[in-house]
Amino acid sequence: MRLKKEQKLTLYRxxxxxxxxxxxxxxxxxxxxxxxFWHPAEGGEAPGVGACSF
Numbered sequence: 001m002r003l004k005k006e007q008k009l010t011l012y013r014x015x016x017x018x019x020x021x022x023x024x025x026x027x028x029x030x031x032x033x034x035x036x037f038w039h040p041a042e043g044g045e046a047p048g049v050g051a052c053s054f
Contacts, residue, residue, distance in 0.1 A: 011053055014053050015049050019042065
């Protein structure tokens, strides 16, 4: 499957956003600003982003 430049950019943007959210959420949870359980996805974002981007 060949991706166009715009599709590649969309995937990259979504990967960066997902990583940033994951890091922010983990940091906030560690500081006690959020309650609950969080399983970090660092390094495993690609399958979810790929499945949901198009």
